[in-house]
Amino acid sequence: MANVLLTTYCNRNCAYCFAQGKVDLNRDKGDPSKNLSMDAFEKIISFYKRSLLRRFSILGGEPTLHPQFTTLLDRVLAEPSFKIVLVFTNGLIPEPVLDYLENQQDDRLQIALNFNAPSVYPQGQLDHIEETFKRVGPKVGLGINIYKAGQDYKYLVDAINEYDMVRHIRLGLTHPIVGAGNRYARRKDFPAIAEDIVAFAKVVERNNISFSFDCGFEFCMFSLEQHKTLLGCGIRFTSRCDPIVDIGPDLNVWRCFPMLGDVCGKLDAFETRNDIIDHFNKKYGHIKRMGNRPECPQCRYRATGLCSGGCLARTLISFKAK
Numbered sequence: 001m002a003n004v005l006l007t008t009y010c011n012r013n014c015a016y017c018f019a020q021g022k023v024d025l026n027r028d029k030g031d032p033s034k035n036l037s038m039d040a041f042e043k044i045i046s047f048y049k050r051s052l053l054r055r056f057s058i059l060g061g062e063p064t065l066h067p068q069f070t071t072l073l074d075r076v077l078a079e080p081s082f083k084i085v086l087v088f089t090n091g092l093i094p095e096p097v098l099d100y101l102e103n104q105q106d107d108r109l110q111i112a113l114n115f116n117a118p119s120v121y122p123q124g125q126l127d128h129i130e131e132t133f134k135r136v137g138p139k140v141g142l143g144i145n146i147y148k149a150g151q152d153y154k155y156l157v158d159a160i161n162e163y164d165m166v167r168h169i170r171l172g173l174t175h176p177i178v179g180a181g182n183r184y185a186r187r188k189d190f191p192a193i194a195e196d197i198v199a200f201a202k203v204v205e206r207n208n209i210s211f212s213f214d215c216g217f218e219f220c221m222f223s224l225e226q227h228k229t230l231l232g233c234g235i236r237f238t239s240r241c242d243p244i245v246d247i248g249p250d251l252n253v254w255r256c257f258p259m260l261g262d263v264c265g266k267l268d269a270f271e272t273r274n275d276i277i278d279h280f281n282k283k284y285g286h287i288k289r290m291g292n293r294p295e296c297p298q299c300r301y302r303a304t305g306l307c308s309g310g311c312l313a314r315t316l317i318s319f320k321a322k
Contacts, residue, residue: 091133
């Protein structure tokens with residue numbers, strides 16, 4: 001997996017934003033150099049093909065704000081080696097792009113839409129997102145970023161049922177950005193967040209919807225009884241913290257958004273994605289093995305691969321706090 005940032009502009013300003021420090025929040029245009037050029041895009045496509053990557057992941061900022069978005073997407077879809085073309089969006093899609101996505105018939109195209117609670121949007125933005133649901137709903141898989149205990153997730157189920165969306169939800173746990181001040185899920189709230197998730201698992205099961213865990217979840221967030229309940233609802237817990245590899249419009253490369261300050265160089269310096277993964281594994285492998293808790297190195301769930309030990313950014317920040 002590798003993610004391509006088409007632009008750093010975003011027409012939202014989420015307090016928990018995992019890309020703070022890299023994106024221009026609440027802005028939809030400005031400096032052209034903050035948009036990926038066609039020449040740079042061709043270099044990325046070549047890199048993907050050399051790396052034998054089959055899923056082409058597009059994000060931003062808000063990627064649909066790129067002035068040549070439809071041209072770029074057509075270029076990716078022209079490559080038969082890409083079996084999935086995934087566009088991450090906040091749903092505030094410009095009308096010409098929305099029209100394009102609505103009429104795009106290539107079934108490799110998938111839309112991952114992060115949908116916050118409706119109450120946090122100004123009415124105009126909520127109306128815009130609902131229009132997006134109406135027009136491209138069957139192509140959309142919803143996601144939510146968890147940043148506190150007590151978040152209500154049921155509105156996701158309601159939206160899926162109303163707009164005939166993909167019956168799967170991505171659960172993301174917000175993490176601190178090293179060197180930034182974004183809002184994120186605190187460890188002291190993990191038990192309450194786990195209760196929220198387990199309750200939600202029962203809701204999605206009744207609605208024939210599944211969900212999956214994004215990176216950074218920890219096995220010990222949940223009690224063994226809660227793990228049993230998740231399994232009973234058909235939810236398989238996963239815990240991982242591996243280099244994602246994000247590629248910026250300037251072709252700078254970094255491990256993941258919580259580690260966006262650690263740019264390892266330009267894309268041209270690497271032959272394949274595996275070379276980038278090796279770089280970060282060598283740099284952080286000894287720290288990652290420590291995990292986020294004193295008991296992590298001896299934990300049997302870590303030893304058996306059930307838990308990654310949590311987000312690397314959390315570990316690095318905890319070291320600096322001591």
